[in-house]
Amino acid sequence: MTCALSVILGVSLFWVNSKLTKNKSISFVVTVAVLYAMQSYIAARAQLVTFILFVWEIYFIEKFLENKKFGYAIGLVLISLLIANLHVAVWPFIFVLFLPYIAEYFIAVIADRIIYKKSKVRTLKFKIKRLSKKDGKEEKVQELNKKLQELESKISKIKIKREEDNKNPYKIKIKRNENVKWLILVMVICVLMGFITPLKDTPFTYLYKTMQGNTTQNISEHLPMTLINNTNAMCALVLVLAILIFTKAKIRLSDLFMVGGLCYLMLSTRRQFSMFVLIGSIVLTRLIVDMINRYTKDGMKQAESVVKNIGVAISLTVLMLLWSYYYIKPKLDDQYVDSSSYPVAACDYILENIDLENARFYNEYNYGSYMLFRGIPVFIDSRADLYAPEFSGNKDEDIFSDFINTSSIGVFYEDTFKKYDITHIICNKSSKMNMIITKTNDTRYKELYSDDHFVIYERLNVNE
Numbered sequence: 001m002t003c004a005l006s007v008i009l010g011v012s013l014f015w016v017n018s019k020l021t022k023n024k025s026i027s028f029v030v031t032v033a034v035l036y037a038m039q040s041y042i043a044a045r046a047q048l049v050t051f052i053l054f055v056w057e058i059y060f061i062e063k064f065l066e067n068k069k070f071g072y073a074i075g076l077v078l079i080s081l082l083i084a085n086l087h088v089a090v091w092p093f094i095f096v097l098f099l100p101y102i103a104e105y106f107i108a109v110i111a112d113r114i115i116y117k118k119s120k121v122r123t124l125k126f127k128i129k130r131l132s133k134k135d136g137k138e139e140k141v142q143e144l145n146k147k148l149q150e151l152e153s154k155i156s157k158i159k160i161k162r163e164e165d166n167k168n169p170y171k172i173k174i175k176r177n178e179n180v181k182w183l184i185l186v187m188v189i190c191v192l193m194g195f196i197t198p199l200k201d202t203p204f205t206y207l208y209k210t211m212q213g214n215t216t217q218n219i220s221e222h223l224p225m226t227l228i229n230n231t232n233a234m235c236a237l238v239l240v241l242a243i244l245i246f247t248k249a250k251i252r253l254s255d256l257f258m259v260g261g262l263c264y265l266m267l268s269t270r271r272q273f274s275m276f277v278l279i280g281s282i283v284l285t286r287l288i289v290d291m292i293n294r295y296t297k298d299g300m301k302q303a304e305s306v307v308k309n310i311g312v313a314i315s316l317t318v319l320m321l322l323w324s325y326y327y328i329k330p331k332l333d334d335q336y337v338d339s340s341s342y343p344v345a346a347c348d349y350i351l352e353n354i355d356l357e358n359a360r361f362y363n364e365y366n367y368g369s370y371m372l373f374r375g376i377p378v379f380i381d382s383r384a385d386l387y388a389p390e391f392s393g394n395k396d397e398d399i400f401s402d403f404i405n406t407s408s409i410g411v412f413y414e415d416t417f418k419k420y421d422i423t424h425i426i427c428n429k430s431s432k433m434n435m436i437i438t439k440t441n442d443t444r445y446k447e448l449y450s451d452d453h454f455v456i457y458e459r460l461n462v463n464e
Contacts, residue, residue, distance in 0.1 A: 002044045009042075009052050010035050016059040017282055023289045028316070030288070034281045037232040041274040046087035051278055053079045057097055058282055061183065065101060068179045073186045080190035084203045089210075089385075091194065091203045096265075097279065098187045100257035101180055107253065108176035111162070121155070124148045171244070174253045206385075213388040218404050221271040233266060233273055240284060249291035255283040342370040343454040346426055350376055350456065353448070354424060362422045364431065365403060371426075379403065379420070407433065414444065417459055424448075425457040 010031060017027035035042075042048065057079050064072035084091050128144045194203035216222040227234055240259060243249050259280055265272040337344050350356075351374065361379055363371055368381025380387050380403045387399035399420075406416040409432050417425070425445065427434050434455055437445050449456040 002042065002048065005048045005052065006035075006042050009048065009055070012052050012055045013278070013281065016055050017285045020059065020062055020282060021285045021289045023285070026285055026288050026292075030281050030285045032320075034277055037236070037277050038274055047090070047274070050083055050087045050090050051274070053083055054093070054097065054275070054279065057094065058279060061098065061101060064183060064186070065177050065179045068182055073182075073189075076186050077189055077193060080193040081196055084194050084197045084199075088197070088199060088203050088206055092207050093275070094190060095187060096261065097258075098183065100254040100261065101177075102184060102187075103257050104174065104252070104254040105177060105180035108174050111174060112159075112176060121148065121151055124151065169250060171250055172253050172256060173250050209388075209390040210385050213385065213390045213400075215384045215388055215400055216269070218400075219384055222269050225267050225270040225273065227267070230270070230273065233276070236277060236280065236284070237263065240280070240287065243287045243291055247291045248294045249287050251283075251287060251290075255286065259283050337370065340453050342367045343426060345451050346449055346454040346456055347371060347374045347376060349449045350374075350424075350426070358423070360421055360423045362406075362417060362420070362425045362427075364407065364427055379422070407431065409433065409436070423459055425459060427455060427457075429453055429455055 013034060014027055014031040017030060018024045021027060038051075041051075057076060060072040060075040060079070063069070064076070080091070080094050083094060124144055124147060128141055128148065131141050131144070197203060210216065225233065227237075244251060262272070262276040262280055266276040339345065347370070350361075356376065359377070361371070361377060363378050363380065365380055365382065365384070368378040369383075371378045372381055380399055384400050385391055387403070388401075389395050389398050402411075402416050402419070405411045406413050413433050413436075416422070425433075429450075429452075436442070437457065444460050445457040446460055447455060448458050
């Protein structure tokens with residue numbers, strides 16, 4: 001399934017890029033680069049489905065703004081409905097992708113209005129109307145009418161100059177697209193899709209509750225990105241900035257907002273690197289195509305004709321298949337689940353020797369999901385938010401914080417075990433807790449199972 005979804009993601013990104021930029025060769029190269037940069041995010045998780053949906057969301061938004069066809073609006077509404085039910089944690093991000101287009105429209109509207117001059121026009125018209133009702137003010141009225149005509153002439157010239165500047169801007173292209181008004185209506189309908197879910201109000205409250213809790217401060221992927229440690233992010237940023245600064249390429253204001261916003265999110269939390277690369281690739285492709293068209297006579301026509309050749313297409317396909325095989329070959333003999341990261345044999349022992357009906361396990365965060373997959377009840381798993389009081393509803397129990405404090409020996413592990421009536425402990429052999437139990441020969445714990453990576457203890461005298 002993961003391989004199939006990865007292929008769908010790659011094909012979707014290439015197709016959307018090529019349709020929006022009218023260039024297949026650059027779209028192909030950028031798509032390959034994006035998939036390479038995102039390889040650590042290609043996993044059997046709901047995010048892989050939402051990546052595909054976000055790519056199509058951009059396509060539907062752009063095409064709706066282009067021709068206001070009803071079908072694209074339906075596509076946006078369906079995407080909102082699907083994400084609200086498949087991956088509610090990222091549902092608010094749908095509306096983030098609307099914002100650059102709406103912001104560009106509002107700025108274009110404000111730019112078209114010559115507020116200072118128009119206020120003068122209104123003032124002059126008011127004075128003329130007031131003086132016209134008085135006798136002996138004809139000369140003054142004529143003078144004001146002359147000023148009004150001069151002012152309106154200036155405004156007309158300013159409008160003409162602005163229209164010319166907008167046709168050939170220096171660097172940033174601003175377009176006033178009236179279809180944005182309808183896009184806002186579509187966005188409102190997308191918001192209403194959050195109610196069509198069995199989770200009640202969760203799509204609307206999830207983000208707020210998550211930010212209220214402390215899970216984002218303790219999970220690596222939620223922490224701010226250190227740019228120097230992410231070569232892919234640095235290369236992407238340098239490439240975009242280099243094109244903008246050192247070439248004649250021009251960028252749409254909505255694209256500038258999109259890249260800037262995604263960059264801010266990426267630096268705020270490293271998990272958003274995936275969205276920066278994925279959505280930013282569409283902007284990057286557009287920039288590269290614009291740059292090439294400005295520096296060449298025929299643009300990419302020759303390259304496009306080569307790419308459309310059936311022989312070249314087959315050759316590229318074979319090349320990609322060989323490259324993919326070369327990349328995956330070392331992993332073909334790997335076990336489906338890495339036994340050094342997940343307690344495969346330990347779970348086998350638990351299922352064969354421990355009564356799950358009466359057992360209460362303490363486990364570590366990283367492999368809780370695997371234990372659930374095996375049908376073993378857990379203390380915590382990778383859905384960390386669910387174990388915070390904001391979601392559990394129990395203000396007296398903060399399982400996530402208790403796990404963090406226990407695993408780091410911030411509190412004595414026995415106190416946590418008493419609090420939750422833990423009967424069995426499974427932990428990594430290299431963990432601090434196991435080191436203390438082993439070095440102190442703690443008699444309250446009986447070792448039931450041990451392998452090269454994991455150990456299982458039974459907690460004795462549970463009722464004491």
